[in-house]
Amino acid sequence: xxxxxxxxxxxxxxxxxxxxxxxxxxxxxxxxxxxxxxxxxxxxxxxxxxxxxxxxxxxxxxxxxxxxxxxxxxxxxxxxxxxxxxxxxxxxxxxxxxxxxxxxxxxxxxxxx
Amino acid sequence: xxxxxxxxxxxxxxxxxxxxxxxxxxxxxxxxxxxxxxxxxxxxxxxxxxxxxxxxxxxxxxxxxxxxxxxxxxxxxxxxxxxxxxxxxxxxxxxxxxxxxxxxxxxxxxxx
Numbered sequence: 001x002x003x004x005x006x007x008x009x010x011x012x013x014x015x016x017x018x019x020x021x022x023x024x025x026x027x028x029x030x031x032x033x034x035x036x037x038x039x040x041x042x043x044x045x046x047x048x049x050x051x052x053x054x055x056x057x058x059x060x061x062x063x064x065x066x067x068x069x070x071x072x073x074x075x076x077x078x079x080x081x082x083x084x085x086x087x088x089x090x091x092x093x094x095x096x097x098x099x100x101x102x103x104x105x106x107x108x109x110x111x112x113x
Numbered sequence: 114x115x116x117x118x119x120x121x122x123x124x125x126x127x128x129x130x131x132x133x134x135x136x137x138x139x140x141x142x143x144x145x146x147x148x149x150x151x152x153x154x155x156x157x158x159x160x161x162x163x164x165x166x167x168x169x170x171x172x173x174x175x176x177x178x179x180x181x182x183x184x185x186x187x188x189x190x191x192x193x194x195x196x197x198x199x200x201x202x203x204x205x206x207x208x209x210x211x212x213x214x215x216x217x218x219x220x221x222x223x224x225x
Contacts, residue, residue, distance in 0.1 A: 034213065043117075043203055043216035044156075090155065094212060101146075101207075101214060105155040 002027045002093050004104035012110040013081050021076040021107050023091030032094035033074040035065055038106075039087045047089075050074065061085070086111045116140070117217035119204050124222045126191065126198060134189045134220045136204035144210050145187035149173060150201040150219075159202075162187055163210050191222060199224050 003026040013019055025031060032051050036044040048059025055067040065076045074091060091104040117138045126132045138145065144163045148156040158171030162181040176195025181187055187206075191198045201221050205214040 032212070036216075041201075041219070041221070043119075043218045044205075044214075046213060046215065049213055092214075094210075101210070103156045108153075 002031070002095060002100055002102045004091050004093050004102050006089075006091055006104040006107045008107045009105070010108045010110065012112060014112045015083050016080050019076075019078045019081045019085070019109070021089050021091075021109070023074045023076065023104060024072050025074065025091075025093045026072065027093055027095065029095070030069075033065075033067060034092040034094065035059065035063070035074075035076050036090045036092065036103075037061075037087045038090065044090065047076070081109075081111055083111045083113065085109060117204060117206055117215060119202075119217035119220050121220060122218070124220055125225050126222060127225050129193045131190055131192050132222070134191070134202055134204075134222070136187045136189065136217060138185055138187075138206045138215075138217075140206055140215065141184070142206035142208055142215075143184070144207045144212075145181070146205040146207075146214065147171075147177070147179065147187070147189045148203045148205065150203060156203065159189065161210070198222055 005024045034049045035047040038044045047063050048057050050057050050067045058064050063078050088106045088108050090106045094101045120135045146161040147159040157173050159177050160179040162168035178190045203219045204217040207214045
């Protein structure tokens, strides 16, 4: 069965600092990988996704993520964080058999002025 | 505009009452999902449907029921058997299972 771990429950960074949110997955084949962001009281918005091809994917709001098969990771990065990036971030894995879609527990990001 | 709508934004339930949360999508997606989110926690899958007139239980289906009579609609009923219904409920849809899911704005259910 697929599983997703996000080791960091809560991260605090200063505005303008770089950011990396960790995501590790367990899946037997090549997974579909996603990052979503959720502002308080809102639905989830897709930031980026990886299905195949280039392992470095670009998303919205200046985010990028890198798929590393050898480490079973799909970490999210941003070079300079803005105060509006404070939110909850979820990593997710889907399969290409159309059967399952699993979310990680989420990482809450706080941004200091 | 294409998207997913959920209504109402807030819903109050009295003890012993069944309530129904609405989810509608005009994205022509085959698959639809219901998730429950509790404060500070991730998403837990309640039910999902990959095609009209068919649906499967997720991880926490007890106390909930769904129907999928139309492609664009996937209502969730929280029954009186659900003893702790206070949560944020999110509906999502995708072209097919395992593909990118798109989310509605959510419904917050509170118990009076």
